[in-house]
Amino acid sequence: MTLLNAALQGVFLGAFYAVLACGLSIMFGVMRIINLAHGDIAVFGAYVVFVIVEHTGVSAFVAFAAALPVMVVLGYLLQLTVLERSLKGGILTPLLATFGLSIVIQNLLQLTFSPDVRSLGGSAGALTTASWQVTGGLSVSALGIVVLVVAVLVFGALQVFLSRTRFGWMMRATAEDPDAAELVGINSRHVYASATALAVATAALGGFFLAIRSVFDPVSGPTQLIFAFEAVVIGGMGSLWGTLLGGIALGVAQTLGAQVHPQFSVMAGHLLFLVVLIARYGGGRIALRVAR
Amino acid sequence: MRVARWTRTSKLFTGGTAAVAVALACVPLVFESDLVQKLTTLLILVLLAAMWNALAGYGGLLSVGQQAFIGIGAYGTVFFADHGVTPYLAMVLATLLAGAISLPISLFALRLRAAQFAIGMWVIAEVMSIIVRLDQNLGAGTGISLIQMNQYEPNFRQAYTFWLALAFTVIFLVALFLLLRSPLGASLQAIRDDEDAARSLGVRVAARKRLLFVLAGFGCGAAGVLVVANTLFIEPGSVFSVQWSAYMIFMVLVGGLGTFEGPIIGAILLFAIQTTFTQGGPWYLVGLGATAALFALALPRGLWGTVEERLGLRLLPVGYRVVEAKGEERAA
Amino acid sequence: MTLLKVDALDCRYGLLQAVRRVSFEVEAGETVALIGANGAGKTTLLRAIAGVHRPNGGRVELDGVDITTLPAHRRVGLGIALVPEGRRLFPSLTVEENLRVAASPRRPGRWNVRSVLDVFPMLQQRRRTPAASLSGGEQQAVAIGRALMSNPRLLLLDEVSLGLAPIVVDAVYRSLAGILSEGATVLLVEQDLTRALRVAGRVICMLEGRVVLEGAAAALDRDHVVSAYFGLRKPA
Numbered sequence: 001m002t003l004l005n006a007a008l009q010g011v012f013l014g015a016f017y018a019v020l021a022c023g024l025s026i027m028f029g030v031m032r033i034i035n036l037a038h039g040d041i042a043v044f045g046a047y048v049v050f051v052i053v054e055h056t057g058v059s060a061f062v063a064f065a066a067a068l069p070v071m072v073v074l075g076y077l078l079q080l081t082v083l084e085r086s087l088k089g090g091i092l093t094p095l096l097a098t099f100g101l102s103i104v105i106q107n108l109l110q111l112t113f114s115p116d117v118r119s120l121g122g123s124a125g126a127l128t129t130a131s132w133q134v135t136g137g138l139s140v141s142a143l144g145i146v147v148l149v150v151a152v153l154v155f156g157a158l159q160v161f162l163s164r165t166r167f168g169w170m171m172r173a174t175a176e177d178p179d180a181a182e183l184v185g186i187n188s189r190h191v192y193a194s195a196t197a198l199a200v201a202t203a204a205l206g207g208f209f210l211a212i213r214s215v216f217d218p219v220s221g222p223t224q225l226i227f228a229f230e231a232v233v234i235g236g237m238g239s240l241w242g243t244l245l246g247g248i249a250l251g252v253a254q255t256l257g258a259q260v261h262p263q264f265s266v267m268a269g270h271l272l273f274l275v276v277l278i279a280r281y282g283g284g285r286i287a288l289r290v291a292r
Numbered sequence: 293m294r295v296a297r298w299t300r301t302s303k304l305f306t307g308g309t310a311a312v313a314v315a316l317a318c319v320p321l322v323f324e325s326d327l328v329q330k331l332t333t334l335l336i337l338v339l340l341a342a343m344w345n346a347l348a349g350y351g352g353l354l355s356v357g358q359q360a361f362i363g364i365g366a367y368g369t370v371f372f373a374d375h376g377v378t379p380y381l382a383m384v385l386a387t388l389l390a391g392a393i394s395l396p397i398s399l400f401a402l403r404l405r406a407a408q409f410a411i412g413m414w415v416i417a418e419v420m421s422i423i424v425r426l427d428q429n430l431g432a433g434t435g436i437s438l439i440q441m442n443q444y445e446p447n448f449r450q451a452y453t454f455w456l457a458l459a460f461t462v463i464f465l466v467a468l469f470l471l472l473r474s475p476l477g478a479s480l481q482a483i484r485d486d487e488d489a490a491r492s493l494g495v496r497v498a499a500r501k502r503l504l505f506v507l508a509g510f511g512c513g514a515a516g517v518l519v520v521a522n523t524l525f526i527e528p529g530s531v532f533s534v535q536w537s538a539y540m541i542f543m544v545l546v547g548g549l550g551t552f553e554g555p556i557i558g559a560i561l562l563f564a565i566q567t568t569f570t571q572g573g574p575w576y577l578v579g580l581g582a583t584a585a586l587f588a589l590a591l592p593r594g595l596w597g598t599v600e601e602r603l604g605l606r607l608l609p610v611g612y613r614v615v616e617a618k619g620e621e622r623a624a
Numbered sequence: 625m626t627l628l629k630v631d632a633l634d635c636r637y638g639l640l641q642a643v644r645r646v647s648f649e650v651e652a653g654e655t656v657a658l659i660g661a662n663g664a665g666k667t668t669l670l671r672a673i674a675g676v677h678r679p680n681g682g683r684v685e686l687d688g689v690d691i692t693t694l695p696a697h698r699r700v701g702l703g704i705a706l707v708p709e710g711r712r713l714f715p716s717l718t719v720e721e722n723l724r725v726a727a728s729p730r731r732p733g734r735w736n737v738r739s740v741l742d743v744f745p746m747l748q749q750r751r752r753t754p755a756a757s758l759s760g761g762e763q764q765a766v767a768i769g770r771a772l773m774s775n776p777r778l779l780l781l782d783e784v785s786l787g788l789a790p791i792v793v794d795a796v797y798r799s800l801a802g803i804l805s806e807g808a809t810v811l812l813v814e815q816d817l818t819r820a821l822r823v824a825g826r827v828i829c830m831l832e833g834r835v836v837l838e839g840a841a842a843a844l845d846r847d848h849v850v851s852a853y854f855g856l857r858k859p860a
Contacts, residue, residue, distance in 0.1 A: 034407035036356075085589045091406045092354045093588050096541060099356065100585025103538055107574035107581065169725040173714040179676055180712035184726035185700035185774055222534060226418065229411050237408075267422045270415050277412055278400045 005138050006255045012144030014231075014251025015151040016213065018244045020206035020224055021231035022154060023199030025243040028232065030175040030195040033083060033094045037102040038203055039225030043218070044105055045071050045204030046120070046211040047113060053123045060123040064208045068201060075200025079193040087192075102221060109218035120211035128212055147209055154202060155244045162240070171195060230273040316458055320451035328450045332522045334563045335457040336515050337543065339464055341555035341562075343511035344540035346468055349550035351504040354406060357413025358512045359536040360420050364390040365516025366531045367430055373440040374429070380452060382440075383517040387460075390513020391506055398505045402498065414534060421532035435527030438520050453521040460514040467507065472552065476500065542580050545587040548594030557596050626688075627652040627809050628673065628778055633682035635668045635833075642668040644833040645682070650778070655810045657824035657841070659817060661853060664830040666813045667709050670780045673811070674706035675699040686778065701729035703777030707784060709813075711767040715756035719747055719766050722755050726773040733775025740769035743799050761792035765799065772803070779803075781812035785819070797823065817849065831855045 024038050035041075048070060052063035082101060086094040121128040130142035162168040174181040174191040182188050210216050210224065227250065235246020250269050257268020320328050340358075347353040368386030373379050397416065404412055425433045441449055479500060520526050543562050548554020562580075569576040591598060628650040635643035643665045650656050658666045671677040673684055675696030683692045691699055713722050723737050741748050744765040750758060755766060764784055771779060784800075785793040797819065804810060804823070814820040821827065821841045829837035829852045837844075837852035850856075 028407075034411070036410075082585070082589070089589065089592060092348065092352070093592065095354055095356075095407060095410055096545060096588035097585045099538070099541060100581045100583075100588060103581025104578050104585070107577040110574040111578070166724060166728070169714075169717055169721045170728070172716060173722075173725050176714050176716065177712055180708060180714070182676055182696035183674055183700070183706050183708060183712075184770055185697050185729045186725070187695075187697045226411065226415060229407075230415070233408065261426075263422070263426055267419060270419045270422075273415060274412070274419070277404065277408060 002137065003256070003259060006259050007252050008138055008140070009144070010252030010255035011248055012141065012148055012251070013255060014248030015144075015148040015244075016206070016209050016247075017227050017231045017250050018151045018247025019147065019154060019202060019209060021228040021235075021243045021247050022158070023202040023206070024225075024228045025232050025237075025240060026158070026195055026199045026202070029238055029240070030171055031083075031087065031192055033087070033098070034229070035083070035199070036095060036098040036225065037105055037221070038098075038199075038228060039223065040102045040105040040109075040221030041071075041075075041200055042203040042207035042210065042224050042228075043216055043221045044109065045200075045207035046216050047109060047207075048204070049208055049211060050113075050118060050120060053120060059125055060120045060208070060212055061125075063123070064205075067208075068204060071204040072197045072201050075197035076193045078200065079196035080189070083196060084189065084192065102225075106219050106221055113218060115217055115219075117215045117217045118211070119215045120208075121213070124212040143213055147213070150205070150209075151244060151247075154205070155240060158198075158240060167194075227269070230269060233273060234276045313458070313462055317455065320454050325447050325450040328454050329522060330567065332450075332454045332457045332518065333566075334559065335454075335461045336518045336522070337539070337559040337563055338556055339457075339461050339511055339515045339518070340536070340540050341543035341547065341559040342461075342465055342468060343508040343515070344537075345544045345547075345549065345551075345555040346504050346511070347508045349544065349554075350472070351501050353402070353501060353505065354410050355413040355508075356410045356534060356537045356541075357415070357417040358508065358540060359532050359534060360413065360417035361390045361394060361509050361512035362516035362519065362536055363417065363420055363424070363528070363532040364393055365513035365518075366520040366526045367424055367436075367516075368513070369517050369520050370430065370436055370438055370526070373438060379438065379440045379443075379521075380456065383456065383521060386517050387510060387514045390516065391510035394506050394509025394513075395502075397509075398502045402501050402505060414537075417532050417534070421528045424528045424532070431527070433528060435525055437525045441521070441524055453518070456521065457518045460511075460518065464507075464511045464514065469552065471503075471507075476503070538577075538580065538584075542584045544594070545584050545592075546594055548596030548598075548600070549592065551594070551596050551600060553600075554594050554596035558594070625652045626650070627654075627686065628811070629683075629685040629688075630669075630673065631683040631685070633669070633672060633684065634680045635665070635672050635677055636680045637668075642833055643672065643679070646830070646833070646835055647682075648828055648835060648838065650809060650811055652777075652809050653807045654826060655804055655812070655824045656826045656828060657820035658811060658813045658828050658830065659815075659820050659849075659853060660830035663832075665833040666830055667782055669830070670706060670782050670811070670813060671708075674704055674780055676706075697729075700774050700776070701731070703731065703775075704780065705771035705774050705776035705778070706780040707767045707771045707782060709782040709786060711763045713755035713758075713763055713766055713770070716754055718752045718754055719758070719762075720751045722766055722770055723773050726770045729774055731775040735772040735775050737773075740772055743772075743802060744769055746795075760788045761795060764788060764792075764796050768796070768800070768803075777809060779808055779810045781810065781814075783813050783815060785814065785816055793819075817846075817853070821846070821849070829853055 020042060024035065027033050027035050045067060048067040049060060049063045052058065052066055053060055056063070082097060083094065086097040127142050127146060132140050134140050162172055170181070170186050171191050171194070174186055174188050178188045181191070206224065207216070210220070231247035231250045232243050233246065234249050235242030235244065250272065253272040254265040254269045258265035260268070319331060344355070344358060347355055365386050368389045369379070369382050372382035372385050377385060401409060401412060424430050430436055444452065516531065519531065539562060543558030544555050545558070546561060547556065547558025565576065587594060593601060626649045630649070631647050633643055633646045634641070646669060658669065660666050668677055672679050675691070675694060675698070679692065683690055685691065686699070686702055686704060689702070691702065714725065717725065720737060723740055727736070741751070746762060747765055747769070750762060755763065758766065768781070768784065784796055788796070812824070824841050827837070827839060827841050827844060827849065828835055829849060831852065832855070836855070837849065
């Protein structure tokens with residue numbers, strides 16, 4: 001039963017990874033950029049929520065609702081200032097520029113807040129501690145359920161957005177052929193910036209979940225980036241639902257790995273990632289595919 | 293009109309560089325061990341910058357995981373020394389080990405696209421870091437010292453380490469230099485400029501990239517060896533840290549990606565910044581990151597690359613030049 | 625009334641000069657055919673007018689307004705629509721989605737999904753088919769329909785016959801005829817000389833980036849056109 005429970009916890013963990021990975025997948029799908037600062041942006045979002053909680057005393061959820069519009073605007077601006085330029089440079093430029101950005105964010109956070117580890121679990125109310133025993137040996141936490149449900153809702157909403165709304169079609173069109181998109185009246189700059197804003201918003205959500213289910217510090221970013229990227233690769237690059245499944249697969253691998261040896265959990269995820277990477281010789285196709 | 297490799301400037305400069313190398317060899321005989329240790333650090337940076345440039349500048353391979361090989365070099369040294377090999381021989385063996393490990397990695401890593409390669413290498417470094425952390429014999433998470441070095445008197449040890457660092461740096465720079473001057477080198481420049489065109493001309497792109505990857509594996513391994521030789525104590529958190537990649541990226545981007553002289557300049561620059569700002573902490577890292585990003589976006593050729601382009605200058609004869617009949621020169 | 629004015633336009637790809645000081649005008653309601661050998665600069669010229677290629681010199685004016693530096697999507701809002709060479713449909717979007725995604729700048733006019741499908745009835749059955757699964761002729765129809773969705777004042781067509789069987793091209797031009805007869809202003813690039821001369825009121829011939837011949841289609845001697853096309857010098 002412990003194995004089954006471990007797998008269940010892995011699903012909950014994986015849902016969290018999927019939320020983290022969502023934004024990475026969006027940016028890759030629309031712009032073919034892998035934002036190496038993605039994890040740091042998520043952590044930045046966690047700090048924004050933290051600041052709001054510290055200054056107003058509201059619950060973390062309310063604080064997140066307030067932080068979200070800020071992050072959306074920042075994401076939009078990020079595209080227009082840094083990322084747009086990097087798109088013109090060549091394949092390596094976005095990676096190099098976002099890597100530099102990652103270092104800047106980490107160290108600015110370190111300067112503004114101390115290197116101390118923090119958590120927002122306390123400000124999220126009973127949610128973080130509530131859990132139930134289902135049958136024998138299976139424990140379900142309220143937080144786990146919430147994250148899982150939110151993850152499915154977020155991915156579902158994105159799916160609907162991309163397949164049924166005009167702006168979603170515009171985003172897919174720009175992803176497939178930015179040149180032709182301009183020719184039919186689509187403002188590709190606005191589409192790209194909106195995609196980044198969306199990615200940053202989901203990253204902030206991921207950071208929020210990180211803060212309430214665990215701890216974070218200024219240099220937590222790279223770890224989140226690696227997990228997010230692993231989720232995207234395992235699920236298949238360019239596939240939105242794949243990212244959700246990949247996240248869950250990663251979570252399950254980690255929790256099952258912990259059953260083998262407590263220090264083996266992250267390693268198990270890395271190994272799954274490397275195996276998938278090698279087996280696919282570099283991941284799936286670039287086109288953003290939406291399951292119909 | 294003829295095609296020449298050497299110009300008066302490059303002859304002078306190459307001769308000058310050789311003289312510098314000889315002069316450097318005398319450093320431990322003249323200076324305090326403190327300075328010697330600092331210069332060893334500089335040589336490590338030069339080596340790392342040159343290797344990262346070999347990968348990214350000449351091979352188009354952006355790796356954020358070279359610290360894997362740095363770690364192999366460092367921990368390999370400790371491993372061999374713990375098993376009875378004399379320290380300096382252990383260092384050579386550890387370097388060879390790093391290069392050897394890079395070969396099987398290259399078999400799949402080189403097939404990956406840019407982002408997957410970058411992060412894939414990073415994950416490999418993380419995997420190695422975890423393996424070390426699980427091994428008590430290697431000090432696990434707390435780190436380990438190269439105690440076998442205590443058999444040497446500190447001044448001599450510092451000198452030997454410096455000479456080893458100089459030897460490694462010279463060997464790898466010369467190897468890279470010869471590589472670039474060879475027909476292989478021309479094909480590497482072609483790959484960098486346009487991979488598909490090069491492939492269609494019969495250039496065996498995969499083999500060339502593998503060569504660079506393995507060379508960088510050896511080189512970064514050598515750097516790791518020097519790190520443990522220089523500081524005597526290593527821990528997985530620092531030796532496998534992605535911070536190394538950050539330094540390499542900064543040095544090469546600012547110095548000049550794809551130029552031979554650029555990385556050396558970048559290394560000297562980083563060294564100067566590090567020694568001036570030791571108290572800086574996060575501020576100087578913010579500066580490094582921002583500068584690297586700015587160069588990537590605005591000055592992709594780096595400092596040296598821009599100078600080279602503007603002045604038509606080439607200090608080391610790695611390219612070809614078309615010499616006009618009247619003795620006028622134009623850079624190739 | 626002059627709808628489009630191109631003045632001393634210069635377009636380059638790196639070091640390659642594709643369009644050299646090209647000047648001409650298009651009157652409202654005209655159909656002008658742009659002809660010339662491959663590499664003459666026709667596609668580049670159309671793309672510069674549409675706004676996806678930045679010119680290195682010269683001006684483009686639409687109805688007296690200087691649009692030279694305006695990005696392409698804004699020009700669609702002003703009434704220019706280009707049907708690009710090779711169709712360039714959005715592969716994963718259906719026919720209907722391809723059409724509706726192009727209706728964003730809401731310009732007044734008679735074109736919408738219904739009226740487009742009326743003009744291209746073979747698309748009715750294929751409304752929900754992803755564009756990647758369409759035949760060449762169907763794709764061309766969607767591409768033209770997509771351009772129409774913005775109710776353009778100036779329609780630019782780049783090689784609509786490219787890669788299509790003659791029967792299919794006939795069908796496409798039949799549908800086009802209806803559009804042309806309504807008084808649209810059209811500038812089209814066409815490899816097939818006969819078709820170009822038949823459908824256009826005026827012809828502009830380009831060679832190596834320059835305009836080498838211009839005149840009313842009916843008035844031009846065919847041999848004259850052919851020699852301008854290939855850059856042959858007429859015997860004195």
